[in-house]
Amino acid sequence: MFERFLPGNPFPLGAYWDGRGVNFALFSASAEKVELCLFSEDRRELQRIPVSESDGEVWHTYVPGMLPGQQYGYRIHGPYEPSRGLRFNPSKVLLDPYAREIGAHLKWDDAVFGYTVGDPDQDLSLDSRDDASFVPLARVAHTMFPWTDDRAPAVPWHKTVIYETHVKGLTKLHPKIPPELRGTYLGLAHDEMIRYFLELGVTAIELLPVHHHIDERVLIEKKLSNYWGYNTLGFFAPDFRYAVANCGLTCAEQFQSMVRSLHLHGIEVILDVVYNHTAEGNQLGPTLSFRGIDNLSYYRLSSEDPRYYVDFTGTGNTFNMRHPRVLQLIMDSLRYWVTEMHVDGFRFDLASSLAREFFEVDRLSAFFDLIHQDPVLCRVKLIAEPWDLGPGGYQVGNFPVGWAEWNGKYRDCVRRFWKGEGGMVSELATRLAGSSDLYEASGKLPHASINFITCHDGFTLLDLVSYEQKHNEANGEENRDGTDANWSMNCGVEGPTEDPAILALRTKQKLNFWLTLLTSQGVPMVQAGDEFCHTQSGNNNAYCQDNEISWLNWEPTAEKLFFTQLVQQLIWMRRKEPVFQRRHFFQGREIRGSDIRDVVWIGPSGKPMDESEWTSPAVQCLGVRLSGDMTGVVDEFGNPVEGSSMLLLFNASEQPIPFVLPKRRGSLRWERILDTDQPRLAPERLAAGETYTLMGHTSVLFRGERPTEPLPPGEFLEPILSE
Template identity: 60%
Template sequence: MTIKPGKPYPLGATWDGKGVNFSLFSENATKVELCLFDSSGQNEQRIVLTEETDFVWHVYLEGVLPGQLYGYRVHGPYEPQQGHRFNPQKLLIDPYAKLVSKPLEWNNALFGYKIGDPQEDLSFNDQDSAPFVPLGVVIDTSFSWGEDSRPAIPWHKTIIYEAHLKSLTKRMPGIAEELRGTYLGLASEPVINHLLKLGITTIELLPVHQHVDESHLVEKGLTNYWGYNSLYFFAPELRYVVKDSKLDPLAQFKTMVRTLHSVGIEVILDVVYNHTAEGNHLGPTLSFRGIDNCSYYRLVSDNPRYYMDFSGCGNSLNMRNPRVIQLIMDSLRYWVCEMHVDGFRFDLASALARELFDVDKLSTFFEVIRQDPVLSQVKLIAEPWDIGAGGYQVGNFPVGWAEWNGKYRDAVRKFWRADLGMLAEFASRISGSSDLYEQSGRKPYASINFICCHDGFTLLDLVSYNQKHNEANLEDNRDGQNENYSWNCGVEGPTDDPHVLQLRLKQRKNLLSTLFLSIGVPMLYCGDEMGHSQKGNNNCYCQDNELSWVNWQLSEQDEELLQFVCELIKIRKTEPVFQRRKFFHGRAIRGSEVRDIRWLDVNGELLTDESWNAGYIKSFGVYLAGDMIGDIDEQGNQVLGNSMLILFNSSESPLSFTLPKRREEKPWTIVFDSADTEFSQKEKEYPGGSSYMLKERSIVLFRGYRLNEAKS
């Protein structure tokens, strides 16, 4: 091994075929040591980095090969009151490590201070943490991607399937035991067949960055199952790796992406850059805290011993530091360029926009992404809230971003729960939420519509429980949201009552129909297409067991619902009116007498202002004109399609609905009624002006074939 000065860029450990360049940013360090270990993680060799350029410490080691294990010891003042927490007895993981050697092993030596000391973090712990921390692994980036290309699904044609990789695959029939809960398991034939059967275009994976299980969970025998406790922003999670595979962990992840791409499915990653696993001032010293606490974290200005916390997890990354912005951008580009993912969903994204204290949609974070030639071209989705003051920012993110629309979720849940006064809000949400997005120049795809997601009740639990039941989390049922806008259909939890079971099935059909017939981008939560239950637990973040793992033993009702969802998605993908790229205007277009959208009362007439303002209305219809879409396709042709009529009734009483008349006396053809067991197969026709008996708590879809085309 020959030691040379090396270069400050790129950060991290970079193998060039002859040796490895190591570089680490630390503005306030006084000395940095690179620590090399043998393949067993022992026999530490320390190399002092004598070269420092613009606060980047670097060295080149000729002869070092991929597979080399390494870490850092960083020297400097230990002055928590001043924001400095350097402690060279703590071995630190490289923030740019592309792979780590093992999971973290909790031990008191991981803490920079003495556990139990009356001075708490003001004390100094000289125990060596090296035996307990993961080590960075030098990687070889070569991989045969073949003809891999991004599916590049347009936003208006995107259908997202949110899934935890292990939950989806752990109990799925047909997957080899060793592949269950792994990257390669997600790429297996049974999973691919299910995704293709559904018709989704994009899978959004809960965090797959290497993360840390909090010590308090480990002590209870639990884990951070969801993974929202990242520390390694470049390294794939080892717990999803097949141990005895010929493929290394990175190759396994890349194989998963390549396989999904080969069948036209995009991969979006849920990423957590708002905080790290090092926690608050009493947390462990694992990486950033010991490398340069002042640079990497937001500290309380008048008492930098403590951390600003917008995530509820103890700390917040310092988005005002250019090197922190660089770290996040480098991580994102790595996952796009090297790992070929197609986009990101940003956990608690409001926290990333807090340059001072308030959320700023013109913050550096957004501006840097907007001008980036790589990141500006992938799908970017914000979870538009955090726990800080003013953190709820639905509708306020800049152009180029889509958002999880929490207002859509709440309005749809309340409408089908039969809450009063929901007509106007519900109508706004299902028609694209133009009130949130149009004025700022954004399009309907800015709204990611969802009924359920990983955080909260599953769809079956939403119609089966009035209250959360999180006792299994061992927090005395204090965790999780208290208000879920759920309705148990008359019985709390499991029941054998056939009437209640049928009502729950119909309610799920109503909710899912609303989702896939709404304007915007629909997101389906894994397992909701069948009937997965978490037994009323609305916060399964720590449940790596059958509460979280999707149950593939389907009942007759599960089979019925699955087929119903497949048909719903097929309708969405084939009917252009549900794939609009522009908002509705509710008025005639280009002199035509036909409006692009019409809101109807039960008599088939336009809703009056009095009706809109009446708080008791729970039944109405919406007419979507297929020849008034106003979009142009890729070939420059006007987008034309069938007109669609949707009837909603969330009340407890059936009613007669008068169907609106069509031009040239053309009839309506029923597509489905959620009160029936299956989709209509006979294309039954109903003339305009005729009545349809709309059953209680149901949704009905009619198709109006284009005037100049026959049925197809």
């Protein structure tokens, strides 16, 4: 093996090959001794190299002649005193936090715990068994990926449409993807999928976590797995579960190839990232990396008893964002994924936990300061899931300028309105207009609101209109897991039915949700599969279902084709019409003394809503007219961009409502584009002032005829509506 070792350098952290050898650098503030351990492909420990140099609490060495592909781990010596927050155990081989590639994967065994499992003293005991045969091992990585002229699409926020999906679940059952590519990075970038994304009209793919994660032991014992991946162990390594074996490309190179292919077609890649906790769990979890390297630094420990972990995440631990080396690791990881992997943005899971300086959520925490000052990260898309499980953790609307947020208030309001709950029209108007109550006062713009009705966490859209109760028995927790606050409506029967009236109502409700989402100001996010009615059979917490419950079924049916085409055309209508892509909030007032307003909220009389209509809990109907010549959108030269005026009518009650179509300048007509009660009706022109019967549980979209040009016949939805 290797006989010569040099001091090396404390920077960069991790293992880096320079063409002549490998430099290793590892942070540990409290370690007494560090050993670098080299392993064969079959996990045999080949050599232990003392890492004797320490500079600024970084242990480092350089091994001349070492090549990429070498598997390695660390053994860290120091006191094992859980009551002081110290959990060193040199019997345990530890994964490098900066590992860019994972070689051997985890095999669950009692030996991977730092304490003796089953001992009455639990984690106060010390387990001395060697666990090298079971733990994940890092691999020295080196990639020279041929990016050539790859360029970030840099889609403006107000033109963005996000498609949230899972790398595996998207293509695992796709009949047109080669079997060896299904469920992989390369499968997601296959020509068939790219064609689908382009036809659908989405501009960004948001991937559920692709950082290397582990499956909890309790799930493995139930023959389940952590399918979603919110259990990160390696913040630099793409998960090899989604790589094609023996294809000539490393896992990282396959991920890079996927990104390059998507970029070539103008599609951005956003990663769902989990920096709030790690896979090591609470004090009874395994010792795999951070816990054994420097437990005191990496985790938030109880001030009353450092044996225990502060848990704002519901997973057993919380990453210690107050420590500069932890902040450095997160920033280094983020920059790596932008500079080396070319991703275009991040969605931060349970982002409120990242803002907790001490206990309260702090909008100006060090994490945000670092992000905003970083020349790389300040230019990518940043999205917060603005809540965690700790006190005061629900922070929708409170993240700093430069951040967009998953708008949970939008989701709940739209669901409650279409369920038929009274007193919602005032809030619905605010949500349709971009949620200015949450974002305008702090200087943010409408695109700060990521609007969604469904996402990976909860019911699918079909299940939202088919179930009133969660059905999570398959998760093995006796249906106790998952939220009970679904604001769902089964339309008369729980689950599948062949009743034509119920099916018709469910179709209307799905169309109502689609029309609402894709005509709201802000950034729409679509959950993969909702466009063709994917169901999880009422499971609203399918995090552990790596099977047909979660995998998308691409087998074509008439219903799937209908919905996919309709959603596709609604997305393209949104992208074409400036009135749905406003860069600034509505003024809602007359401009320069004219009778034109950028937005007017209208009651069934065809006139602006009065105070009684806004406040009455019995009112379940709302109309909105959007002015096409006051969009607030400008072109690249700063010239105002005009489009069509639009009229939207929403009726969440059971009863039909006669609705007077508002008058327009020159008495021009309105063209009905979509009526969710009769979605196959051909477009029809109706005169301003005419009464239109708005059926129960129905929404209607009208486009205003422009005074300066003839109206194109049925431009948007005619191919579907005329079938």
